[in-house]
Amino acid sequence: MRKSTLIVILIVATVLCSFRANSQDAMTYTLEEMVERAKEISPASLRIRTKRENRYWQYRQFKANYNPQLRLNGTIPSYSQAFNSITQPDGSIEFLEVQQNFIDLELGLQQVIAPTGGIISVNSSTNRFDNFLADTNEPQTRYSGVPVNVRLQQPIFAYNPFKWDKKIQPLVYEESKREYVQEMEEVSMLVTNLFFDYLLAQVNFDIATQNLANSEQIFSIEQKRYEMGVTFEDALLQVELQVLQARQDLAQAKMDLEGSTFAVNSFIGLNQYDQIRLISPTEIPQFEVDVNRAIELAFENRAEALGFIRRELEAEAQLAEAKGNRVNMQLNASYGYNNAAFNFGDLYQNPNTQALVNLGLSVPILDWGRNKARVSQAQANQRLVEYTVDQERINFEQEIFTKVKNFIMMRERLEVTRISDEVAQKRYDIALKRYQTGNVTITDLNIAQGEKDSNKRAYYASLKDFWVAYYELRALTLYDFETQTLLYTEEEIEG
Known part of the structure; x- marks a missing residue:
């Protein structure tokens, strides 16, 4: 008998130790800690950071368009071996074997002229021609080249994309930086919703656990009263049904808690089996919010405010492009030196002047209203x-x-629900004591319990609404009214 009792004690002790170990392994989070973790490692925040990086490199590409570019163009080699048809002076055609190679290289430094939309460049090029079937007394290799050449390509009366991009693209980039802060604050809102969904599931689990314990205690009291003949069987059966319902509520609360745990863990990057425990953020920050100041901050900081200006500029640019397409005129000019020689080094000896100027023009005389319609x-x-x-x-x-x-x-409603929760809890505690002494019916006790539970849930729902609105206010203004600081800083964005 002693041996079996010892075994039972060991089993119970093992279960208790395991439960305590699991409780100790549970990670505890405050709302602030949960928000910071979500901003650091959640999949949503990583997506936002990647989007910010993408916008950054888009802007760098735009800036690079206005920097000088050193380009190397050419064909090396262009070898040909075939029978080609060659027209003779008398008009007849001879088919001659050709075996030759042609190489051309051009090195140029070009620069965009943003105010006018033109492109100016300084170039140097070399060509080499090899005729592998040349006669013995003929040179096999020939060279030609441009030691230096300055070229200008300038559209006239045309739409200048470089000018408009300089106005629009910095706004696009600035929008993206502010969108990054806004989206991070939206992550705060999302994780706050998940935090309180879990917290409410945790509260419901605690309520269900306590209600089951209270129901079992009340059932025990009713059983004793029934045995003493001071209560009726229907009252005992009513309490027994309450015990069964309390067990169902506890099972449902446990399932809801597990679902909320999975949702929170997935969002903040934890393993779905990790145990967490949340601390209620009952300490409410005290600060005043002026409506006019909030509107002013929103127009100063929000990406949408910049978007209004950008969209108007884009519409203006589209109108300028439509007007610029009515006449297509471009000036091409170049000045430099060129030469031809049998040796590469001779290209740079006494080169000849090379100059070119042409003005291309394309004007629709009769387009049946196309330009007018486009403008x-x-x-x-x-x-x-x-x-x-x-x-x-x-x-x-x-x-x-x-x-x-x-x-x-x-904030005002939160204070009311907090007091209501305290009053309902106090009323239930008094009703429970009075029931134990026989001064309150089971019906009155059930009413007090229902009010206790509903007011506690209402308090946590108000707590959730307050903190979601708190982070929403930050996202709407990019301003922390609690510390009176801007959330948008250049160092944070560029970091």
Whole structure:
């Protein structure tokens, strides 16, 4: 008998030790810690960082278009061996065997002229021709080349993409940097929702656990009263049903908690089997939010505010492009030296002057209204963009106004639900004690328990709404009203 008792004690001790070990292994997180972890290693934050890097290199590519470029062009080699048809002076055709090679190389330094849209370049080129079937008394190799040459390609009255890109692309890049901060704050909002979904599941689990313990205690009391003949069987059966319902509620709460654990762990990059425990963020930051100041900050910092300006510029650029396409005129000019020789070194001895100027022109005389339609469409599109942006500015301001007012209301409601939770808990504790002494019916106790549970859930729902609105306010203004600091800094973006 003693041996079996000892075995049972050892088994119970092992289970308790295992439970304690699992409890100790559970990682504890505050909301702030969860948000920081999500911003650091969550798949969502990694995607946002990759998107930022992509935008950065796009901007670097745009900047590189305005820097000088050293280019090497050529063909090495171009070998040919065939019978070619050669037209003779009398008009007849002779088929002659050809075996030759041609090499040409050009090294040029070119620079974009952004204000005019032209391209200027300094070039040097060399050509070599080898005739492998040349007679013995003829040179097999010949050279020609341009020791130095300056070329200009300048569109006239045309659309200048370099000029407009210099206005638009910096705004696009600035938007992307601010979008990065906004999207990171949106990650904070997402993880806050998951945090409180888990926290509410954790609270429901604690409520279900406590309710089951209370129901079993009440059932034990009712059994004793029934045995003493001071209560009826229907009251005992009612309590027994409550115990069964409490067990079902606990099983459901455990399932919901496991689902919330998986969702949180997946989002912040933890293993789905990792045990976590969340700490309720009941300490509410105290700061004032002025609606007008919030609207001002939103227009100063948000990517959308820059987007309004960029879209208007893009519409203006499209109109300029439509007008520029009416006349196609380009000036090509070059000046330099060229030469031909049998030896490569002789190319640079007494070269000849080389000059070229031409003005290409293409003007539609009769296009049946194509140009007019294209320009009119661009003008109509510009007006549409202006009207749309004006309306979106109004909607943007209205959104900030509504969200700030909502945040202020959330804080006030949170205080009311907090007090209601405390009052409902206190009422239930008193009702439970009075029931134990026989001064309250089981129905009144159940009502008190229901109010306790609903008010506690309402408090945590209000807590969730407040913190989601808190991070939403940060995302809307890119400003931390608690510390009175901007979230958008050049060092943070470029880092």
